């Protein structure tokens with residue numbers, strides 16, 4: 001636990017963390033009094049299910065390895081916040097804001113939304129989504145209605161993973177005509193390999209974000225931030241874990257699309273794959289990322305474990 005501190009952030013294009021310690025009674029084994037999650041589809045666990053959007057995955061094969069089946073998680077199984085909640089000793093996964101009880105704000109709520117961005121207009125092309133601004137406003141109303149004490153909120157863990165859509169579904173968006181969409185795959189890798197042009201642009205953002213995290217840590221008291229680098233894994237490390245396929249998705253994605261085809265085929269051994277669909281990772285990788293963030297292998301300057309007991 002970092003002395004006198006409470007928060008962490010996580011950013012993936014943009015992934016930042018702000019974190020916590022124990023205040024008042026916390027459940028046995030639970031290392032922070034509460035855990036709040038903000039972000040896009042990488043962290044979404046069902047908030048988009050009731051929205052009018054194409055960024056919705058409450059169908060198979062999503063959730064094929066999750067005990068409850070498809071829940072709205074953009075993976076075959078658990079997502080990164082699920083693993084963080086497990087590692088921090090929470091008895092249950094943090095539920096989505098959509099449908100969460102009022103009292104749940106005392107323990108944690110997940111506000112993330114597939115397609116969500118930092119900019120309001122991001123992912124207009126996908127339909128309804130919950131922007132970061134709206135997620136924060138949902139959080140403010142949830143904690144107000146539940147009257148969660150500020151002394152407790154100061155010691156919670158907060159994770160934010162957002163920014164990818166501001167590139168993918170905004171800055172780099174192709175004119176959304178059907179003909180132009182057909183050429184998108186060649187331009188951006190076609191779901192096979194990496195989209196170098198996007199990665200280079202995102203690098204600029206991430207480097208500035210790292211600097212911002214350092215700046216916030218130096219200039220804000222009572223809160224600590226850490227940067228989680230989702231892209232620091234390398235092929236050799238993954239191969240040592242038996243994760244050997246990094247250049248294609250596990251599920252079948254139709255040409256010009258990014259998500260798995262409904263009821264489409266999947267690779268037989270999901271544990272060998274990095275990518276579940278064309279933009280989201282498998283449960284196996286989500287677990288590796290969460291553990292590496294928890295133990296500090298991919299974070300700077302703090303590990304998540306330093307934010308919790």
Ligand SMILES: CCCC(=O)Oc1ccc([N+](=O)[O-])cc1
Nearest residue numbers: 040041042054055114115164258
């Ligand atoms: C890593 C990107 C985060 C995110 O929300 O990605 C999405 C990209 C595309 C779709 N979609 O096509 O519906 C949804 C989410």
